[in-house]
Amino acid sequence: MPVTDKRAPGVRISDLSVVYRTGAGELPAVRGVDLELVPGTITGVVGESGSGKSTLALSMLNAVQPPGRIRSGSVDIDGLGDVVTLGGEDLRKTRGRHVGYVFQAAQNSLNPLKTIGKQLLDLGRSHEVDDLPGLVKEARSLLDRMGLDGARVLDSYQHELSGGMRQRVGIMLALVLNAHVVVLDEPTTALDMITQATILRIIREVHEERGLTTLVITHDLGVVAEIADRLAVMYGGRLVEQGPTREVLGAPRHPYTRGLLQAIPRLVGDIDEARALPGRPPTLGTIPPDGCVFRERCDVRMDVCETGEPPVLTIGPRIVACHTAAGEGEQKETVTTGPTRGEEQA
Amino acid sequence: MITGKGITKTFRQRGSMLGAREVPALRGVDFSMEKGGAVSFIGESGCGKTTLGRILAGLESYDSGEIAIDGVPMSSLSHRQRQSHFRRIQLIHQDPYSALNPARTIHQTLDAPLTLRAKQTGRSRSWIDERAEELLGLVGLDPGYVLSRYPHQLSGGMRQRVVIARALTVDPDMLVADEATSMIDVSLRLGILALLKDLRDRLGVSVLFITHDVATARYIGLDGELYVIYRGQVVERGPVETVIADPVHPYTQSLLSAIPVLHGLEVPGAERVTPTEAIDPNRKDTGCLFAPRCPFRTDRCEAETPVLGHDGGTVQEHACFHPRRRSVVATPAVQA
Numbered sequence: 001m002p003v004t005d006k007r008a009p010g011v012r013i014s015d016l017s018v019v020y021r022t023g024a025g026e027l028p029a030v031r032g033v034d035l036e037l038v039p040g041t042i043t044g045v046v047g048e049s050g051s052g053k054s055t056l057a058l059s060m061l062n063a064v065q066p067p068g069r070i071r072s073g074s075v076d077i078d079g080l081g082d083v084v085t086l087g088g089e090d091l092r093k094t095r096g097r098h099v100g101y102v103f104q105a106a107q108n109s110l111n112p113l114k115t116i117g118k119q120l121l122d123l124g125r126s127h128e129v130d131d132l133p134g135l136v137k138e139a140r141s142l143l144d145r146m147g148l149d150g151a152r153v154l155d156s157y158q159h160e161l162s163g164g165m166r167q168r169v170g171i172m173l174a175l176v177l178n179a180h181v182v183v184l185d186e187p188t189t190a191l192d193m194i195t196q197a198t199i200l201r202i203i204r205e206v207h208e209e210r211g212l213t214t215l216v217i218t219h220d221l222g223v224v225a226e227i228a229d230r231l232a233v234m235y236g237g238r239l240v241e242q243g244p245t246r247e248v249l250g251a252p253r254h255p256y257t258r259g260l261l262q263a264i265p266r267l268v269g270d271i272d273e274a275r276a277l278p279g280r281p282p283t284l285g286t287i288p289p290d291g292c293v294f295r296e297r298c299d300v301r302m303d304v305c306e307t308g309e310p311p312v313l314t315i316g317p318r319i320v321a322c323h324t325a326a327g328e329g330e331q332k333e334t335v336t337t338g339p340t341r342g343e344e345q346a
Numbered sequence: 347m348i349t350g351k352g353i354t355k356t357f358r359q360r361g362s363m364l365g366a367r368e369v370p371a372l373r374g375v376d377f378s379m380e381k382g383g384a385v386s387f388i389g390e391s392g393c394g395k396t397t398l399g400r401i402l403a404g405l406e407s408y409d410s411g412e413i414a415i416d417g418v419p420m421s422s423l424s425h426r427q428r429q430s431h432f433r434r435i436q437l438i439h440q441d442p443y444s445a446l447n448p449a450r451t452i453h454q455t456l457d458a459p460l461t462l463r464a465k466q467t468g469r470s471r472s473w474i475d476e477r478a479e480e481l482l483g484l485v486g487l488d489p490g491y492v493l494s495r496y497p498h499q500l501s502g503g504m505r506q507r508v509v510i511a512r513a514l515t516v517d518p519d520m521l522v523a524d525e526a527t528s529m530i531d532v533s534l535r536l537g538i539l540a541l542l543k544d545l546r547d548r549l550g551v552s553v554l555f556i557t558h559d560v561a562t563a564r565y566i567g568l569d570g571e572l573y574v575i576y577r578g579q580v581v582e583r584g585p586v587e588t589v590i591a592d593p594v595h596p597y598t599q600s601l602l603s604a605i606p607v608l609h610g611l612e613v614p615g616a617e618r619v620t621p622t623e624a625i626d627p628n629r630k631d632t633g634c635l636f637a638p639r640c641p642f643r644t645d646r647c648e649a650e651t652p653v654l655g656h657d658g659g660t661v662q663e664h665a666c667f668h669p670r671r672r673s674v675v676a677t678p679a680v681q682a
């Protein structure tokens with residue numbers, strides 16, 4: 001674990017539920033999520049497509065767009081308070097300045113008609129940065145730091161940059177206003193292995209140099225394994241397991257984490273040991289309203305899993321939400337009860 | 347059996363900002379695959395994997411070289427005759443969603459090519475429906491569930507199986523699977539890989555597998571071959587297990603070193619290779635193409651061009667003047 005940095009704020013996500021309005025009513029994409037980002041650490045959230053990762057990332061900025069809304073819960077950031085209650089100007093200033101972010105597919109979200117430098121100045125003006133030359137200098141040194149020719153990149157248009165270069169531009173824009181909480185949604189998707197390895201190394205280095213609290217969202221367990229101090233596994237809108245990365249990977253406790261690890265094609269060893277998980281990941285419409293979200297694919301399911309919400313158990317530094325772990329650890333008092341709760345957050 | 351000899355391809359980009367530009371995508375590639383065999387291409391983005399796959403599937407022209415199918419050189423045939431050969435090679439697209447028409451049920455998707463096939467082979471209408479069900483069964487789908495559905499009602503893994511079933515409607519000899527598993531959720535990925543292996547075993551279909559994810563290459567068959575491609579050139583080639591476990595080319599070693607390590611489950615290889623960041627990777631084309639990024643280059647590498655061979659008595663072929671084994675791949679951690 002890296003040394004806790006005084007500048008790095010802590011973040012506490014509590015009982016967060018986010019719903020999307022659909023033809024079948026409001027359905028939860030994130031449900032009862034509790035997650036603490038320890039100051040100065042990198043937390044990785046891993047989950048398959050549709051498990052709610054991006055929705056969770058957007059909630060960190062209170063940026064969930066209609067037809068979605070945060071139905072309940074809070075995102076408490078040191079020095080800022082609960083961002084879920086922020087609105088208007090306060091919220092706009094928070095984004096970028098205090099919480100830096102790179103959204104999913106950020107490499108395609110740059111303005112094609114303006115140079116990177118122009119977009120940087122726009123960003124500075126919208127945040128009332130007085131010292132624009134200073135901002136440019138900072139951007140250049142960040143880009144240089146990431147192995148690019150900063151001056152050249154700032155003079156370039158998006159189409160003149162490769163995918164890996166755009167990804168780094170995104171990271172620069174997330175950091176240039178000196179935010180100390182950083183959210184990166186799929187920062188290396190669509191990059192090849194060598195470029196990915198470079199970007200991951202850079203994220204780790206910049207994180208340490210600047211004393212950040214970082215959240216990395218990815219569908220690739222390898223990515224979190226490589227850079228995250230702590231790992232949270234998401235399935236069907238819930239966090240099913242959390243803990244120090246090495247411990248979770250070395251001895252997974254939740255049947256889904258175990259299944260996921262077993263399903264990863266590996267470079268060495270017996271190929272017959274790898275096994276696909278039966279069934280398919282749930283979608284918004286097929287997530288069961290009660291009982292365990294994973295039960296249809298679980299090979300150790302019990303009767304109680306059909307109806308009973310799995311208890312959220314804290315076992316040392318680890319948290320597991322599964323009936324099989326019952327009795328092993330301390331049960332959290334705030335067991336969530338799903339959709340009936342928290343209507344106060346409109 | 348399909349073979350390629352000395353295949354070259356250069357794209358000419360016009361109207362780019364820098365004026366006309368030549369992109370050498372393939373620089374003299376040899377290829378061969380037996381019936382029922384498996385060959386995987388790996389390499390960085392833009393190295394020419396897709397181009398080579400498309401050329402071998404008859405979907406892209408090439409500048410020089412020769413492709414032969416079952417010993418028949420394609421250049422000796424008329425366009426029509428060539429087409430009938432290439433029809434036996436089917437491409438599976440990486441994105442199973444855009445590969446299927448969203449307005450058509452799975453039944454409709456399979457019906458069209460099967461109707462054509464029935465006409466070609468003089469079969470009756472009833473054969474079409476039977477065959478559709480048979481093919482879906484073959485790819486591990488329940489026809490009763492799938493046939494009446496639209497693509498968006500199926501999971502990524504199911505859609506990819508439908509795409510494969512559709513490719514099988516023409517009884518192909520070879521499938522070209524270009525990143526066929528990369529868009530599919532991890533929990534479903536192994537299922538598609540097992541299916542490809544199964545099609546090889548049961549139907550004798552050859553599989554050309556193009557991927558970023560080196561580990562997946564093992565799962566379509568350990569008897570397969572791996573081609574490592576760098577800037578349009580094969581730099582290392584051999585049995586999949588040998589190239590992964592005992593790579594000797596520094597580029598292969600860089601690729602394998604870049605694969606994330608599952609810390610806690612695995613320990614990283616002791617000699618991981620990080621390529622130096624090339625100032626301009628396209629700077630020069632003499633000498634070893636990898637020299638600008640190779641941490642082990644010598645003067646010889648800049649002056650002479652290495653060619654594929656077994657220099658140093660290696661099992662696999664490689665194109666390097668200084669082949670050396672390095673342990674770059676992660677190994678399982680000893681469980682406490």
Ligand SMILES: Nc1ncnc2c1ncn2[C@@H]1O[C@H](COP(=O)(O)OP(=O)(O)OP(=O)(O)O)[C@@H](O)[C@H]1O
Nearest residue numbers: 020029048049050051052053054055067219283284
């Ligand atoms: N605007 C929307 N309207 C309706 N449903 C939505 C909307 N955005 C997301 N969803 C649904 O919410 C669920 C979670 O979506 P989210 O984008 O958070 O998943 P994700 O884990 O980031 O997936 P991916 O890996 O594909 O990016 C999905 O089932 C998705 O279909």
Ligand SMILES: Nc1ncnc2c1ncn2[C@@H]1O[C@H](COP(=O)(O)OP(=O)(O)OP(=O)(O)O)[C@@H](O)[C@H]1O
Nearest residue numbers: 357358359369371390391392393394395396397398
């Ligand atoms: N139609 C085209 N016109 C011009 N250049 C092309 C064309 N198709 C491919 N290229 C170029 O040829 C080279 C090889 O491309 P190819 O698509 O074969 O790479 P790849 O190895 O499949 O990459 P990826 O892993 O990104 O799919 C690249 O430099 C690419 O930009």
Ligand code: SF4
Nearest residue numbers: 292295298305322323
């Ligand atoms: S709660 Fe039950 S169904 Fe869910 S993962 Fe645990 S054992 Fe399986």
Ligand code: SF4
Nearest residue numbers: 634637640647666667
């Ligand atoms: S020939 Fe030389 S430059 Fe090329 S890969 Fe081998 S050692 Fe490196």
Ligand SMILES: [Mg+2]
Nearest residue numbers: 053054055104
């Ligand atoms: Mg997402």
Ligand SMILES: [Mg+2]
Nearest residue numbers: 395396397524
């Ligand atoms: Mg390609």
